[in-house]
Amino acid sequence: MNAMNMPAWGIWLMALGLGIFIVMIILSLKKHRGVHRSLFAWPYSLWMIVFTVVPLFLIAYYAFTDKAGSFTLDNFKNFWDSNYEMKKQLIDMGFDVSAMELSDRGTVNVDTLVYSLWMAFKCTVICLAIGYPAALFMSDRNFKLGPTLIVLFIVPMWMNFLLRTIAWMTLLEDNGIINTLLESLGFGKLRLMYNSNAVLLGMVYNYLPFMVFPVYNSINKQDIKLSEAAMDLGADEMKTFTKVTFPLSIPGIVSGITMVFMPSVTTFFIPRVLGGGNTEMFGDLIERTFLTADNWNVGSALSLIMMVLILFSISLLRRVDPQGEGESLL
């Protein structure tokens, strides 16, 4: 099986699903003697099966097979030691690998994953630190500009994410707008791009709205009478925040963290544009493995590892908010 015949049997799969769907409609119409509400769930179930469940199995299939289609764990070993494939070939050719001094220790994939998690963590913390106060101020009923500001937070999202990231290039470049300004003011140029801070900036810029909205909603929907009750019972503004407003916004925070952290870990393109390829992240690694190295098996193994990690981190979050609203994202 290779990448080329995917579309063909994908279409067959969809045709099969459509067939099942039509049969289900007929059965359902017979059973309920007319249109029943559960009928309308079938298109979505079908969609989920074709585009979520099947691909998941496909990823698992690719991850545990080699190019010939037989079962192997080599793809995962490749993740752990990026020289694994090369070593195997050398052994096949009769070399004694243990005696050889390899130029790199083969930890590049693991390093990239750790770096990605670290970047995603930093991005989430910064988004929370900026986004929470922003959401808090905007949801203040006496702050008339709040709703307008919320719209301004949305506006950049109407533009394409690639475009937004490239726009940062023109700002941060050596001869970009900021450096031109700095130079004309006599400060001299700064090296703003091609480092991990520029990547972090791009990530925060792109993911900040995903923190602001859930937090804003969780604060905004709180009954104003609750803060009034707290003040009535002797709590000043600070105490009202720590004892009432903040605890009641925790579901929003959990949602926000989930919605920022997940895409942050899988970030790609931003590191390439703003980091100049010096700071590859896991998303880029997967993309490169699939498209440049054309290795679907290793690429799938990498995706699977990341999915497990995300699942793990979200299940940790759920402990913070046991009955909470963040779980709808899992």
Place this chain on the structure above:
Amino acid sequence: MSQENRLILLEDISKDFDRHTVLSDINLYIKKNEFLTLLGPSGCGKTTMLRIIGGFEFPTTGRVLFDGKDITDEPPYKRRVNTVFQKYALFPHLNVFENIAFGLKIAKLPKAEITSRVGKMLELVNLLGYEKRSVDSLSGGQQQRIAIARALVNEPEVLLLDEPLAALDYKLRKGMQLELKRMQQALGITFIFVTHDQEEALTMSDTIVVMKDGLIRQIGTPKHIYDEPKDAFVANFIGESNIIRGTMPKDKLVRFCGLDFECVDFGFEKDEPVNVLIRPEDLVITDTDDAPLKGVVRSVIFKGVHYEMVIDAGNYLWKVHSTVMVPENSKVGLSVVPFNIHVMKLTDDELTGDEL
């Protein structure tokens, strides 16, 4: 009334929201240990007045004095006043105990004292054993009592209640009315109660303040307000009433339906136009011969305690309450003793022709 008894004093209070006046010319004092009710239809400004006393709104003009001290600009957390909110506003992330203990924990009282005071409060509102329950699991009546306990545990000098019984069913509401009155007397706290329910106001209050369109229309005891309403609005709002236009030919004589009636009111100009109020229970059905007013029974409705009849007499449809049933279409006479005829001056609106 001696000055020392005046716990809260509202002086020339007015309040505008975006140039829309919701309160004007409010002057009112509230005595220690008084059960005072702000009564009026929705939109009359009664809740705004309560919020000004609680510190959630600040008056556009005027001052609020508490124990002689100006507290007009003080935030709610500095006032010795606690509020029971309309929909209770219990903290959903805290259990029953934590809700009631909220104010005490803020005040940093020792743990043992908090536990014992919360326990006493739960006993007072008959909810011992509910400490660990989540507030969402409680019924409306229970939540309501938790809200009262949460306010009272702080031993405020004044308790503000914003239509706290509005969401309860009839039976529960009746029970809570007596319960609140009992608590108020037992604890010796001033209650300021907001409601649009005239029966509730009559049952519980020492003093009723009737409001309309941001103005105080009348202040008095329940009996005074019921028996001597100042104008047609108050008469209509408190209890049921027959109100008919008339004139005062001289002191203690009022003319309506083309007839002269003896009454007990005086101090009007000669032939001054007035409103005449006769409560439905004060009209007596008699034989046609001796009665000044003669008419026909138009309808009869059984109301439990009494029959409510509409009697067409002297070009007016009189509402009459009587324990004796008279069949429809029978000819009857109506009489009323002078003491039960209440003559009211016309308000400015009525004088210029704007009816209520």
